Amino acid sequence: MRPMIGRLAARLPMLLVLFCLAALSRPSFAQEEDGLLPVTQAYRLSTDTSTPGVLKLHWDIAPDYYLYRGRMKFKPADGVTLGEATFPDGEKHHDEYLGDVEIYHHAIDASVPYTLAPGSTRLRVGVQFQGCHEVDPKICYPPHTEQLDLPLPVGTAASGGGSLGAALQSLGATHGSSGSDAPLPAEQAFRLEAVAQDARHLLLRWSMPPGYYLYRDQTRLQLRDAKGVELTPQWPAGTRKDDPHFGSVTVYFSELDLPVTVAGDIGGRTRLALEASFQGCQDGGLCYPMMTRALDVELGGAQSATGMPTATAPEAPPAAAGQGPLQTSLWLALLLALGGGLVLNLMPCVLPVLSIKAVGLLESGESPARARAHAIAYTAGVLVSFVALGLGILALRSAGHALGWGTQLQQPLLVGVLALVMLAVGLSMSGLVQFGASLGNTGAGLASRGGMAGDFFTGVLAVVVASPCTAPFMGSALAFAFAAPAAYALLVFVALGLGLALPFLAVGFVPALARRLPRPGRWMETLKQLLAFPMYLTAAWLAWVLANQRGADAVGLLLVAAVFLALSLWWFERSRGRAGLVRAPVLLALLATAVPLYALARLPPPVRAAHADTGVVAYSPQKLAELRAAGTPVFVDMTADWCVTCKANEHTVLDTAAFRALLQRTGAVYMRGDWTDVNPTIAAFLEHYHSPGVPLYVVFPRGGGEGRKLPTVLTSGLVEQALTEAAR
Incomplete structure (x- = not known):
C-alpha cells in the first residue's frame, strides 16, 4: 500500500498540471458524452470547387450546437496559396472565457480564394473549426481539423502560363451552361464616367456589378491634343489579390472613385478630351481584354461625361461648396x-x-x-x-x-x-542612462x-x-x-x-x-x-493605441520589447569605458528587442465586438445614403485612436450629455468612422471632402444637399449651431 501511495505522490504534480490544462482549455468538457453527437455529425462539412480560384464551404450545424467564427482557420498544403476567407456576420454572443464573440447556428457558408502552383491538379487544405453544445450537458469540443483533398474542375488546373492570353479563361469550363453567371458585355460590366469638380480636379468613377473587379496597375489615363498637361491620379487603397497571372495586385470591386489632378497650362480650355484604358475581370470567371474609353469632360462646371455608349451613368457626388483645396x-x-x-x-x-x-x-x-x-x-x-x-x-x-x-x-x-x-528618452532624462x-x-x-x-x-x-x-x-x-x-x-x-x-x-x-x-x-x-514623466505618459498612450489596433497580444509584445530595451540601456551604462567584448551583450539585447517587434508587425487586427446601445452608428456609404434618403440629419465623425485632436474633441464635446441631448432634440444621427487602421472607405470620404486626415466632421442637412464641413477643433456652440441649422 505504501509503495502505491508513494507512486501517487510522485505523480501528483503531473496530475495537477494535466488537470489545470484541461480546466483552462474550455469549461465543462465532459468525459461522458451521452447524447452528444460526434464532431463530424454535429458539424457536417461539405465543399464546392466548381468556381475556379474559390473554395466554397458549407457547414450543416445540428440543433443545440453552434460554431465559433473566430475559431475557423485554414492551412494550405505545399503549392497552395490562400487568400482571406469570407464569412457572413454571425450572432453576437458573450462567452465566459473568450469574451464577446460571433457564433453560427443551423448552417454557415464561407469561401476562401486560392491560387495553385503550376501543374497542380488537386486542392489540399486543412480546415480547423470548433464549436459547442449549448444545452445540458454543456460542453465545447476541442478544435477539430479536416484535411481536404479535392479534385479541380476540368480545365481549371494551374498552369505555368503568365501571358494575357493565358488569363482569358474558358467561360464554358468556368460556369457551365446555366447562363446565370454569364459575363456581361464590357460596357455594362465596367461603366465609366468623369466629372470636373473644378478646372484642376476631375473625378472618375467606375461602376461594376457585384463580382467584377478592376486592376489598378492596368489602368492608363491620357489627354488627347493637350501637350504639356499632365494627369495625376490619387489612387485610393484597394483590395490586395493574389492573381495567378499577375501576382500580388491591387484591384477594386463594385465601385471606384478616382480623383485626378490636372497639372500644366490648360489655357482657355473649356473641355478636356480624356482617354482611359483599363482592364478588369469577373471574379472566378473570364478576364476582359484591355478596354479604352474616350470621354469629353466639360470644365465649366460639374457636368459629367460618360464613356458608355449606352445607358446613363449615375450622378457623381458633387464637391463641397467652397471646399476645393x-x-x-x-x-x-x-x-x-x-x-x-x-x-x-x-x-x-x-x-x-x-x-x-x-x-x-x-x-x-x-x-x-x-x-x-x-x-x-x-x-x-x-x-x-x-x-x-x-x-x-x-x-x-x-x-x-x-x-x-x-x-x-x-x-x-x-x-x-x-x-x-519615448521610453528611452524618459530613461535618459531620469538619469538612468x-x-x-x-x-x-x-x-x-x-x-x-x-x-x-x-x-x-x-x-x-x-x-x-x-x-x-x-x-x-x-x-x-x-x-x-x-x-x-x-x-x-x-x-x-x-x-x-x-x-x-x-x-x-x-x-x-x-x-x-x-x-x-x-x-x-x-x-x-x-x-x-x-x-x-510626460515621456512615460506618451509611451503609455502609444501602448493604448496599440491595444486598440492589434489587441492585448500587441501590448504584451511591446512590454517584452521594453524590458529588453531597458536591459540593453542598463548594460550600456554599466559597461561604459570597458572593452568591446564586455559591451557585446548590449547588441544582443537590442536584437532581442527587435524579435517581439517583428512578431507585433505580423499580428492581425482583432475582431471588434459590437457595442450595443451606444447611440453611435458605424459609418458606411450605404447607411449614410439610407439616412439621407429618409430625410434624417446626420453628424459624421471621422476619427482615429491615435488622433489626439479627435480625442480632445470627443472628451469636451461629443461624448457629453449635452451632445446626446442635442442629437435627440434635432433628430440627428451620430455616425462615426474609425480610421485607426487602414480603411479605403473612410479614405475615400476624406478625399471627397479634401481632408488631409482626421478629424473630419461633416453635418448633412435634413433636406438634402452637400454636407457642411466643420473645423477640426470643435466647440459645443459650433456643433449646436450646425445641427440646429441641419434639422430645419
Missing part, C-alpha cells in the same frame, strides 16, 4: 501653415517633446552663441523631418496609397517603435560638441509626435498641399516646420527673450528628471 492661394496656404505650425506647439501631442527642448533652452542661457546653435539645430531637425514627411506622403499617394496627415500611426510597428523611443549625444542635451561629451546632434534629434522627434495632432489653420493648408503641385506642397510643409520651430528661433536670436530665461543651476537636474 486649390481655391486657396499659395500665399494664404503658406500663412495658414505657418500659423498652424505655431499653434501646434500648444497641442498636447507636442508638449512631451517640448519638455526636452525646455531643458536645452535653459542650458543655453549661459551664452547667446550657444542659444543660437540650439535654435538652428532644432529648426534644422524640424524642417528636414517635415520635408521628408511631405515627400513620403506625396510619393505614396501618387503611387495609389491613401495616406494623409498622421496615417503613419496606422502602422502598429511604428507605434511600437515610437513608444520605445547617458548617451554620447544625449537626447536631453546633457552630458559633458555633448556639451563639448555644442549639443547639435541632440537638438537636431529633438526636432525630428517633435515632428514625429506632432503628427497625431491637427491644429487650427493646418487643415486647409494640408489640403492645399495634397492637391497642389509637388513644389508648392513642399513649401507648405516647410512653412509648417517654421511655425513649429518659431518660438525657439525667437529665443535663440532675440537676446531680450533669452535674458528672460532662468539661469542654469543645480535645480535643472530636478526639473529634467521631473519632465521625464
Whole structure:
C-alpha cells in the first residue's frame, strides 16, 4: 500500500498540471458524452470547387450546437496559396472565457480564394473549426481539423502560363451552361464616367456589378491634343489579390472613385478630351481584354461625361461648396501653415517633446552663441523631418496609397517603435542612462560638441509626435498641399516646420527673450528628471493605441520589447569605458528587442465586438445614403485612436450629455468612422471632402444637399449651431 501511495505522490504534480490544462482549455468538457453527437455529425462539412480560384464551404450545424467564427482557420498544403476567407456576420454572443464573440447556428457558408502552383491538379487544405453544445450537458469540443483533398474542375488546373492570353479563361469550363453567371458585355460590366469638380480636379468613377473587379496597375489615363498637361491620379487603397497571372495586385470591386489632378497650362480650355484604358475581370470567371474609353469632360462646371455608349451613368457626388483645396492661394496656404505650425506647439501631442527642448533652452542661457546653435539645430531637425514627411506622403499617394496627415500611426510597428523611443528618452532624462549625444542635451561629451546632434534629434522627434495632432489653420493648408503641385506642397510643409520651430528661433536670436530665461543651476537636474514623466505618459498612450489596433497580444509584445530595451540601456551604462567584448551583450539585447517587434508587425487586427446601445452608428456609404434618403440629419465623425485632436474633441464635446441631448432634440444621427487602421472607405470620404486626415466632421442637412464641413477643433456652440441649422 505504501509503495502505491508513494507512486501517487510522485505523480501528483503531473496530475495537477494535466488537470489545470484541461480546466483552462474550455469549461465543462465532459468525459461522458451521452447524447452528444460526434464532431463530424454535429458539424457536417461539405465543399464546392466548381468556381475556379474559390473554395466554397458549407457547414450543416445540428440543433443545440453552434460554431465559433473566430475559431475557423485554414492551412494550405505545399503549392497552395490562400487568400482571406469570407464569412457572413454571425450572432453576437458573450462567452465566459473568450469574451464577446460571433457564433453560427443551423448552417454557415464561407469561401476562401486560392491560387495553385503550376501543374497542380488537386486542392489540399486543412480546415480547423470548433464549436459547442449549448444545452445540458454543456460542453465545447476541442478544435477539430479536416484535411481536404479535392479534385479541380476540368480545365481549371494551374498552369505555368503568365501571358494575357493565358488569363482569358474558358467561360464554358468556368460556369457551365446555366447562363446565370454569364459575363456581361464590357460596357455594362465596367461603366465609366468623369466629372470636373473644378478646372484642376476631375473625378472618375467606375461602376461594376457585384463580382467584377478592376486592376489598378492596368489602368492608363491620357489627354488627347493637350501637350504639356499632365494627369495625376490619387489612387485610393484597394483590395490586395493574389492573381495567378499577375501576382500580388491591387484591384477594386463594385465601385471606384478616382480623383485626378490636372497639372500644366490648360489655357482657355473649356473641355478636356480624356482617354482611359483599363482592364478588369469577373471574379472566378473570364478576364476582359484591355478596354479604352474616350470621354469629353466639360470644365465649366460639374457636368459629367460618360464613356458608355449606352445607358446613363449615375450622378457623381458633387464637391463641397467652397471646399476645393486649390481655391486657396499659395500665399494664404503658406500663412495658414505657418500659423498652424505655431499653434501646434500648444497641442498636447507636442508638449512631451517640448519638455526636452525646455531643458536645452535653459542650458543655453549661459551664452547667446550657444542659444543660437540650439535654435538652428532644432529648426534644422524640424524642417528636414517635415520635408521628408511631405515627400513620403506625396510619393505614396501618387503611387495609389491613401495616406494623409498622421496615417503613419496606422502602422502598429511604428507605434511600437515610437513608444520605445519615448521610453528611452524618459530613461535618459531620469538619469538612468547617458548617451554620447544625449537626447536631453546633457552630458559633458555633448556639451563639448555644442549639443547639435541632440537638438537636431529633438526636432525630428517633435515632428514625429506632432503628427497625431491637427491644429487650427493646418487643415486647409494640408489640403492645399495634397492637391497642389509637388513644389508648392513642399513649401507648405516647410512653412509648417517654421511655425513649429518659431518660438525657439525667437529665443535663440532675440537676446531680450533669452535674458528672460532662468539661469542654469543645480535645480535643472530636478526639473529634467521631473519632465521625464510626460515621456512615460506618451509611451503609455502609444501602448493604448496599440491595444486598440492589434489587441492585448500587441501590448504584451511591446512590454517584452521594453524590458529588453531597458536591459540593453542598463548594460550600456554599466559597461561604459570597458572593452568591446564586455559591451557585446548590449547588441544582443537590442536584437532581442527587435524579435517581439517583428512578431507585433505580423499580428492581425482583432475582431471588434459590437457595442450595443451606444447611440453611435458605424459609418458606411450605404447607411449614410439610407439616412439621407429618409430625410434624417446626420453628424459624421471621422476619427482615429491615435488622433489626439479627435480625442480632445470627443472628451469636451461629443461624448457629453449635452451632445446626446442635442442629437435627440434635432433628430440627428451620430455616425462615426474609425480610421485607426487602414480603411479605403473612410479614405475615400476624406478625399471627397479634401481632408488631409482626421478629424473630419461633416453635418448633412435634413433636406438634402452637400454636407457642411466643420473645423477640426470643435466647440459645443459650433456643433449646436450646425445641427440646429441641419434639422430645419
